[in-house]
Amino acid sequence: MTDGGPQAHPSAPAVVPRWEWRTFADPAGAAALREASLAVVPGFEVHESDEVYLLSLHGDGSVKVRDALMDTKIQQHLDGGGLQQWRPTMKAAFPLDAEALGTMFAALDVPTPPLSRDAYAEDQVEAELIGPRDDLRLARVHKLRRRTTLDGCLVEVTDLTVGTGPDGRTTTTVAIESADPALVTAAVRRLGLAERHNTCVARGLRALLGWSPDRCAVIDVGTNSVKLVLAERRDGGLRTLVDRAVVARLGEGLAETGELIAPAMERAAAAIEEMATEARAGGPAEIVAVGTAGLRMAPNRDAFVDAVFTRCGVAVEVISGKEEARLAYVAAVSTLDVTGERLLVFDSGGGSSQFTFGSPTSPGEQFSVDVGAVRFTERYGLDGPVEEDVLADALAGIAADLQRLTGRERPDAVIAIGGTSTNLAAVRHGLADYDPDVVHGTVLDLAEIDRQIDLYRSRSAEQRRAIPGLQPARAEVILAGACIVRTILTLSDQDAATVSDRGLRHGVLAERFGSPATP
Structure with a gap:
């Protein structure tokens, strides 16, 4: 998995580690992904193979049997664009001795179990070491690979089937790899896939099988x-x-x-x-x-x-920023009883604020602005007592950077999410211990926000930490956060916001793993 992870087996091929990007289609969208990708790439070679993948609930290492060889790879590095660099750790013939099995189990992120044999044939590995376990399983996979090169990258568009007969499940996956990450990123964009998630083979197969941790x-x-x-x-x-x-x-x-x-x-x-x-x-x-x-x-x-x-x-x-705003909107709106057809949902964070205008059933326009509590705290020195003229300058600076909110039709309701807003709600209730059920649905009007701005601007960070409801570590940035929330309401021509305790993380949870979580 990492540089500090398992050592390679002596059979590991000596290759330059390559950066990889891969996406899996939902089975219903497999044909569309395949056709769109093949329309961009030049001519390709077709290869078919039958492989057996060993999957683990503990990790994402690539462990498979192809051409009677145990082939393992582990992820070595990750970059900020989501590209993964993989390193081969073994390509060994059966039977596998203790050293080879150690490499295999390390790639699966599990300890090597007690071994009763000096070496294991393929069927013995399957029957004795994998089959009895609930956290490991086999996936028999048929691949039809279309392989070509595009702008210096190897590209594979693969139809992948797990199982046979009526129980078989088929999808399409597109993989792009090169030793140069910049080439991979450019190829992903050229193929029109930049908005999709990079999903390694192990995760993609687990999703296709519907097999995942509880x-x-x-x-x-x-x-x-x-x-x-x-x-x-x-x-x-x-x-x-x-x-x-x-x-x-x-x-x-x-x-x-x-x-x-x-x-x-x-x-x-x-x-x-x-x-x-x-x-x-x-x-x-x-x-x-x-x-x-x-x-x-x-x-x-x-x-x-x-x-x-x-x-x-x-x-x-x-x-x-657009994806962040969309996911936060889904989480906030689905769990609040708000009235009106025109909604504004905002999440004011430390470095930026995300805005989504939409209806109770769907998001509309979304954008992100580099207006955040940390940035304005540092710009205007808002982490301690502040004179009125400094506060006025900060409010004016925030308003200047939020001009995208002006000149719009007044929303029927404003929903505030994120740490700033939930802390303002907790302070309003004087919560000694944070209670998400009390905070969720709290209405913050301008009078309450102004009261808290006065409260914070007259105190040092240490004095703010004594305020019931305020998370102590947020003491330095809460004044800037309150000013941002106030400015958003003013520019939106609204006098109150309803606080949602459900934010980005809840939207990601619902979208990646299923229905929204309940307490």
């Missing part, structure tokens, strides 16, 4: 905070087990230095590692992590994303 988690890596929602599949739906946040301030210093600074990256990476450990503590868990504005803006995001992957095996996907 536990699933989403980690939202924001500019100011890192949030976790952990859920369990139960009775056809999802039940929330954990929903919490840590203020890691990944974006600290980004506005001043133009890049992520080492202490901030360490704090955020440690928070992600802790959350991944928590998610996996009860058994296998499928984890999706998404990065937002701070990572979109940072030129050194590749270093952070790769460091997190090396540290705990979590792949942080850096999503677009």
